[in-house]
Amino acid sequence: MFQVRIHGRGGQGVVSASQMMSVAAFNQGLHAQAFPSFGSERMGAPVTAFVRIDEAPIELREPVLDPDLLIVQDATLFGALDLFSGLTQTGYVLVNSQQSLRDLGIEDAVRSLPAGHVVTIAATELAWQYLKRPTPNSVLLGAFAAMSDWLELAAVEQAIQEKFPGKVGDANVAAARAAFSSINGDG
Amino acid sequence: MLRQMEGSHAVAESVALCRPRVVACYPITPQTHIVEHLGMLVKRGDLADCEYINVESEFAALSACIGASAMGARTYTATASQGLLYMMEAVYNTAGLGLPVVMTLGNRAIGAPINIWNDHSDAMAAQNAGWIQLFVETNQQAVDVHIQAFRLAETTSLPVMVCMDGFILTHAHERIDMPDQAQVDRFLPAFEPQQMLDPDNPVTIGAMVGPEAFTEVRYLAHHKQLEALGTIEEQAQEFRDIFGRDSGGLVMSHFAEDAETVVVTLGSVIGTIKSVISELRDRGESIGALTIRSMRPFPKTRVGRMLKNARRVVVLEKAMAAGIGGILAQHVRWSLGTYSVPIYSVIAGLGGRPITRPSLRRLLDRAVKDQLELTHFLDLNIEEVDRELVRQRSGALSGPAAENILRDIGALRASKTG
Numbered sequence: 067m068f069q070v071r072i073h074g075r076g077g078q079g080v081v082s083a084s085q086m087m088s089v090a091a092f093n094q095g096l097h098a099q100a101f102p103s104f105g106s107e108r109m110g111a112p113v114t115a116f117v118r119i120d121e122a123p124i125e126l127r128e129p130v131l132d133p134d135l136l137i138v139q140d141a142t143l144f145g146a147l148d149l150f151s152g153l154t155q156t157g158y159v160l161v162n163s164q165q166s167l168r169d170l171g172i173e174d175a176v177r178s179l180p181a182g183h184v185v186t187i188a189a190t191e192l193a194w195q196y197l198k199r200p201t202p203n204s205v206l207l208g209a210f211a212a213m214s215d216w217l218e219l220a221a222v223e224q225a226i227q228e229k230f231p232g233k234v235g236d237a238n239v240a241a242a243r244a245a246f247s248s249i250n251g252d253g
Numbered sequence: 254m255l256r257q258m259e260g261s262h263a264v265a266e267s268v269a270l271c272r273p274r275v276v277a278c279y280p281i282t283p284q285t286h287i288v289e290h291l292g293m294l295v296k297r298g299d300l301a302d303c304e305y306i307n308v309e310s311e312f313a314a315l316s317a318c319i320g321a322s323a324m325g326a327r328t329y330t331a332t333a334s335q336g337l338l339y340m341m342e343a344v345y346n347t348a349g350l351g352l353p354v355v356m357t358l359g360n361r362a363i364g365a366p367i368n369i370w371n372d373h374s375d376a377m378a379a380q381n382a383g384w385i386q387l388f389v390e391t392n393q394q395a396v397d398v399h400i401q402a403f404r405l406a407e408t409t410s411l412p413v414m415v416c417m418d419g420f421i422l423t424h425a426h427e428r429i430d431m432p433d434q435a436q437v438d439r440f441l442p443a444f445e446p447q448q449m450l451d452p453d454n455p456v457t458i459g460a461m462v463g464p465e466a467f468t469e470v471r472y473l474a475h476h477k478q479l480e481a482l483g484t485i486e487e488q489a490q491e492f493r494d495i496f497g498r499d500s501g502g503l504v505m506s507h508f509a510e511d512a513e514t515v516v517v518t519l520g521s522v523i524g525t526i527k528s529v530i531s532e533l534r535d536r537g538e539s540i541g542a543l544t545i546r547s548m549r550p551f552p553k554t555r556v557g558r559m560l561k562n563a564r565r566v567v568v569l570e571k572a573m574a575a576g577i578g579g580i581l582a583q584h585v586r587w588s589l590g591t592y593s594v595p596i597y598s599v600i601a602g603l604g605g606r607p608i609t610r611p612s613l614r615r616l617l618d619r620a621v622k623d624q625l626e627l628t629h630f631l632d633l634n635i636e637e638v639d640r641e642l643v644r645q646r647s648g649a650l651s652g653p654a655a656e657n658i659l660r661d662i663g664a665l666r667a668s669k670t671g
Contacts, residue, residue, distance in 0.1 A: 124427070125523075127521050131610075
């Protein structure tokens with residue numbers, strides 16, 4: 067089983083990101099479960115969402131306590147919460163930020179993770195460029211498709227199109243592709 | 254067809270496949286996406302011949318359902334938490350009148366203090382209202398049980414409440430095998446009411462009944478509930494035959510038959526419990542679980558038979574009756590009759606507190622050694638409770654307990670980070 071915890075703030079599409087990730091996994095023939103942390107929802111408040119992906123049906127109903135992937139949509143949360151809690155030793159970290167790991171103050175926290183498992187990407191800026199909106203979720207899903215074998219870009223694109231039909235979906239797909247290419251080094 | 258979808262949307266589409274003629278809802282918190290999605294299906298024309306009534310309160314929602322059902326229409330509504338309490342008079346009336354309304358309850362806590370999160374307090378507040386109450390473990394069961402609920406309601410002339418965990422199921426996206434219309438039509442025939450208001454053949458529904466007949470009417474309600482025990486099992490079997498999957502009947506067993514320790518529970522928490530039970534069984538522990546799927550009627554005989562050979566029973570539930578403790582635990586005790594099996598009552602997950610594997614491991618490790626107290630509150634912060642009790646006993650104006658505890662916990666957090 068692959069477990070994901072997504073941290074962000076209300077309005078950034080954290081819950082949508084978890085839903086689209088589960089749909090992408092479903093599109094690949096996998097079982098997936100996505101659910102939010104059910105806080106009082108308001109713009110700017112910390113929001114957490116969870117995803118589980120597995121080849122077998124998923125029965126667990128607890129929040130994700132030991133994630134294999136941590137997506138941080140808002141780097142200002144590093145000072146407010148213990149985001150790394152429970153992260154597995156071979157886990158992945160994907161951070162939406164223009165800053166380096168050192169400037170973010172998380173260099174030590176991610177030092178022991180395998181090579182290529184930690185990525186920072188200016189997802190909000192990419193989202194502005196493609197969507198004219200500060201919602202980094204599609205960008206981050208595209209980036210993760212480049213980081214691991216768990217998600218395929220085509221499945222992510224299909225999930226985005228289902229969530230946002232028409233032109234909005236096209237723009238989100240373009241943003242996800244741009245992120246995918248930038249991580250793979252061919253952008 | 255396999256689809257990845259939110260629990261609420263899946264239930265809305267399942268209800269739509271049942272061709273309700275009237276859906277009456279109050280769309281504001283506490284509510285789920287179910288009624289929003291049904292509203293869209295009606296507006297888009299995907300759910301034909303259905304009157305969708307947006308009403309001004311939960312009381313009005315169920316009252317409209319009562320009227321529509323008495324006119325012979327297949328009728329549906331959904332609510333949760335305080336919404337159920339606000340319609341409570343109509344909840345009793347629906348059952349008392351024998352009207353086969355189907356209602357989804359997206360289970361949530363009841364205030365005060367205000368809390369929007371999941372537990373089973375709302376369902377337990379209505380356990381004696383005369384409705385059939387079915388609990389589901391997964392969103393697939395939620396989809397399937399709604400289809401069975403209409404059939405069951407109309408066969409028995411009793412209203413059916415489908416209880417699904419608020420947020421944990423209603424807001425979870427997962428894989429659903431959505432039935433097709435032909436399958437549903439095969440399983441669920443057109444509604445043929447047992448009683449109907451008809452201007453051409455006027456009758457009274459809801460007459461005043463005095464002491465001369467009230468006991469008989471009430472006895473009949475009890476009798477009908479007990480008869481439904483058989484109907485639920487028969488229809489579950491028929492569902493299996495038509496839809497090709499087992500969505501369960503009165504109870505669901507997970508190695509419960511021959512286990513020394515049996516965990517009894519309600520709703521979706523069984524998923525996490527199963528995971529811990531698998532670990533314990535791998536270690537050689539004789540442990541299983543039994544999920545109660547029908548809270549009303551309560552399958553007393555079946556539960557007693559399945560538990561009588563156990564060495565101990567652990568009843569884990571997301572509700573509590575202040576002054577006595579576990580509610581499901583009382584039902585299990587009653588079901589065991591004269592069998593002297595020890596029952597440990599565990600209260601867990603109140604107001605949305607996560608029930609985690611680490612907590613369940615600690616709990617069941619102690620339970621299998623008979624080291625658990627007879628009533629146990631999972632993950633209770635007893636230091637904080639004691640602090641508030643000291644405050645209250647000080648004799649001064651100690652203030653509201655909930656706010657005091659929040660302030661304490663906030664202070665503790667600040668001292669950790671500061």
